[in-house]
Amino acid sequence: MKNIVIGRFVPGKGFLYRMDPRTKIIALVFLMASAFIIRDFTTMFVAVGLLVALLFVGRINIIRVFSGLRPLMYLLAFTFIFQLLFNTQGDLVASWELHYSPLNILAVTMLVVTWFFVRRRLPFKFFFFIATFVGVIALFATLRLGPAFATGTLNIHQNAIETGFFIVMRLLVIVTLSTILTLTTKPTDLNLGLESVMSPLKVFRIRTEEMAMIISISLRYIPTLLDEANKIMLAQASRGVDFSEGKFKDKIMQIVSLLVPMFIISFKRSDELANAMEARSFVPGQPRTRLHQLTWGFADTVALVVSLLVLTAVITSRVVM
Amino acid sequence: MRIIDIENLSFHYRAGTPVLEDITLHVDKGEWITILGHNGSGKSTLSKLLVGLLRAKKGTIKVGGLELSENTVYDIRKKIGIVFQNPDNQFVGVTVRDDIAFGLENLQIPRDTMIERIEQYARKVDMADYLNKEPHNLSGGQKQRVAIAGILAMETDIIIFDEATSMLDPKGRNTILSMMKQLNDEGVTVINITHDMKESLYGDRIVVLKNGKIIKDDKTDAVLKDQEILEKSNLEMLLPLRVLRLLESENVKDEKVRSYLWQLSLTG
Ligand SMILES: Nc1ncnc2c1ncn2[C@@H]1O[C@H](COP(=O)(O)OP(=O)(O)OP(=O)(O)O)[C@@H](O)[C@H]1O
Numbered sequence: 001m002k003n004i005v006i007g008r009f010v011p012g013k014g015f016l017y018r019m020d021p022r023t024k025i026i027a028l029v030f031l032m033a034s035a036f037i038i039r040d041f042t043t044m045f046v047a048v049g050l051l052v053a054l055l056f057v058g059r060i061n062i063i064r065v066f067s068g069l070r071p072l073m074y075l076l077a078f079t080f081i082f083q084l085l086f087n088t089q090g091d092l093v094a095s096w097e098l099h100y101s102p103l104n105i106l107a108v109t110m111l112v113v114t115w116f117f118v119r120r121r122l123p124f125k126f127f128f129f130i131a132t133f134v135g136v137i138a139l140f141a142t143l144r145l146g147p148a149f150a151t152g153t154l155n156i157h158q159n160a161i162e163t164g165f166f167i168v169m170r171l172l173v174i175v176t177l178s179t180i181l182t183l184t185t186k187p188t189d190l191n192l193g194l195e196s197v198m199s200p201l202k203v204f205r206i207r208t209e210e211m212a213m214i215i216s217i218s219l220r221y222i223p224t225l226l227d228e229a230n231k232i233m234l235a236q237a238s239r240g241v242d243f244s245e246g247k248f249k250d251k252i253m254q255i256v257s258l259l260v261p262m263f264i265i266s267f268k269r270s271d272e273l274a275n276a277m278e279a280r281s282f283v284p285g286q287p288r289t290r291l292h293q294l295t296w297g298f299a300d301t302v303a304l305v306v307s308l309l310v311l312t313a314v315i316t317s318r319v320v321m
Numbered sequence: 322m323r324i325i326d327i328e329n330l331s332f333h334y335r336a337g338t339p340v341l342e343d344i345t346l347h348v349d350k351g352e353w354i355t356i357l358g359h360n361g362s363g364k365s366t367l368s369k370l371l372v373g374l375l376r377a378k379k380g381t382i383k384v385g386g387l388e389l390s391e392n393t394v395y396d397i398r399k400k401i402g403i404v405f406q407n408p409d410n411q412f413v414g415v416t417v418r419d420d421i422a423f424g425l426e427n428l429q430i431p432r433d434t435m436i437e438r439i440e441q442y443a444r445k446v447d448m449a450d451y452l453n454k455e456p457h458n459l460s461g462g463q464k465q466r467v468a469i470a471g472i473l474a475m476e477t478d479i480i481i482f483d484e485a486t487s488m489l490d491p492k493g494r495n496t497i498l499s500m501m502k503q504l505n506d507e508g509v510t511v512i513n514i515t516h517d518m519k520e521s522l523y524g525d526r527i528v529v530l531k532n533g534k535i536i537k538d539d540k541t542d543a544v545l546k547d548q549e550i551l552e553k554s555n556l557e558m559l560l561p562l563r564v565l566r567l568l569e570s571e572n573v574k575d576e577k578v579r580s581y582l583w584q585l586s587l588t589g
């Protein structure tokens with residue numbers, strides 16, 4: 001259950017850890033914007049190269065970054081495949097004739113069934129999933145077993161590859177950047193940084209301090225509530241609720257048997273917490289002094305200037321080209 | 322000098338089921354009073370009423386001469402600190418340090434003073450080594466100590482401990498009790514809500530609640546020896562005092578034995 005919190009702070013060294021959270025947040029926004037503006041391959045490759053360099057210079061744990069990217073893989077693969085199959089703009093790059101014959105279908109079925117049975121035991125599940133998918137199309141395109149009862153064509157267009165590539169790269173860059181932020185910044189600092197960065201919004205009567213307080217309390221209670229959920233699941237299990245198996249209807253019942261007590265407990269908790277906070281003289285909207293202070297260093301100015309330069313360079317390259 | 326005046330206070334959560342009825346209670350500055358009472362007798366409710374977390378249906382509350390009302394509630398909260406029963410639901414900060422800081426931030430204590438006080442009071446409750454720890458890495462008793470430090474650091478005139486030691490091991494409990502004693506000697510008014518008879522020996526006075534009414538309000542030794550009252554509120558008399566009573570009823574009047582037994586109940 002504890003792995004739910006993806007991209008959590010992991011203590012470490014490196015200059016990114018020492019940087020002011022405000023710098024990191026603003027730089028993140030600049031760099032994300034850059035990723036969206038880039039429209040040509042060379043710039044994108046340079047950008048990705050710089051990102052990888054940042055990972056190394058900042059001594060980021062690469063494995064953690066990858067595990068942060070993993071949940072995204074299926075989405076990326078589907079986006080790319082979807083583009084390949086259905087985007088029909090631009091020049092034709094490649095074209096295959098798909099041969100649907102009973103024997104071909106049998107071969108494809110065998111491939112899928114094989115994948116289905118061995119997938120549980122495979123490492124790199126995602127890789128094999130994609131390989132199977134590509135294999136299915138390849139089998140239809142290359143095998144010519146027996147007479148076909150129907151044929152189809154698979155056309156791949158220039159724009160499909162380009163659009164697919166840029167969507168995938170942008171998402172990868174964005175998620176990697178935000179993973180760097182959350183890996184190197186303590187949740188409390190991140191929260192302070194967000195509060196500080198958003199403070200100009202006070203002009204629009206948005207209560208940034210209270211939002212920060214809400215986030216900070218949520219952060220504090222996530223582990224407690226997870227513990228609570230575990231306890232309830234154990235308690236329900238000892239009454240015979242089985243959380244691992246069951247049909248759809250049973251699953252719903254299991255979720256209800258978890259959610260209802262969770263809701264009741266959370267309400268009771270928040271009620272008591274509100275009392276405790278008020279008793280300790282907390283008044284929403286009143287000025288408070290702060291224990292934590294953010295300190296802006298020379299490195300922060302440099303980082304901000306660099307990320308701003310990246311953004312400017314990207315915009316310029318787009319205008320020029 | 323009076324610090325708390327409660328006059329004819331009544332309260333109910335749901336109409337028809339009174340939780341507190343016609344409570345009148347006066348506390349002097351620097352006093353240590355113990356509130357005893359069975360589960361559900363209204364002890365926690367009373368402490369919430371005192372700081373305006375709940376609003377009385379009838380009667381008045383005065384703290385330090387200020388009558389509790391919408392206008393004075395924030396000033397009164399600055400005078401009273403409450404350590405609540407459940408340590409998990411009063412841990413506001415993400416770390417121990419942040420949690421002790423929370424109340425100080427609210428009181429707008431300057432940052433330097435804040436840092437000093439956090440160190441000082443964390444040491445007082447023996448949690449100085451845990452300042453960077455997160456609550457889910459602490460035991461119930463440790464969380465309770467943090468809660469106590471958070472209240473002590475605010476340096477209020479009055480501190481209410483609502484079964485604050487119930488989660489602590491005997492040694493931890495003794496540390497907290499001697500700390501409470503020290504605070505009380507320094508002039509802090511202590512209101513200790515407890516089920517523990519030994520704990521009540523520290524106080525000057527005992528107030529016994531039963532079904533929302535005060536059934537006894539007297540000097541500590543008088544209440545502790547009152548079999549009838551204790552039975553009424555599901556409490557058991559301390560063993561040495563039981564022996565003492567027995568000796569009295571048998572007309573044994575040896576002063577030495579009596580003072581020895583009294584001493585024993587205090588230390589034992
Ligand atoms: N939020 C609430 N809503 C409704 N009824 C409540 C609420 N809180 C307490 N009560 C009821 O009020 C009565 C007094 O509760 P209170 O918590 O003051 O008791 P207590 O003396 O502190 O008990 P304990 O020794 O168990 O802490 C109980 O009967 C309880 O059921």
Ligand SMILES: [Mg+2]
Nearest residue numbers: 364365406483
């Ligand atoms: Mg209570």
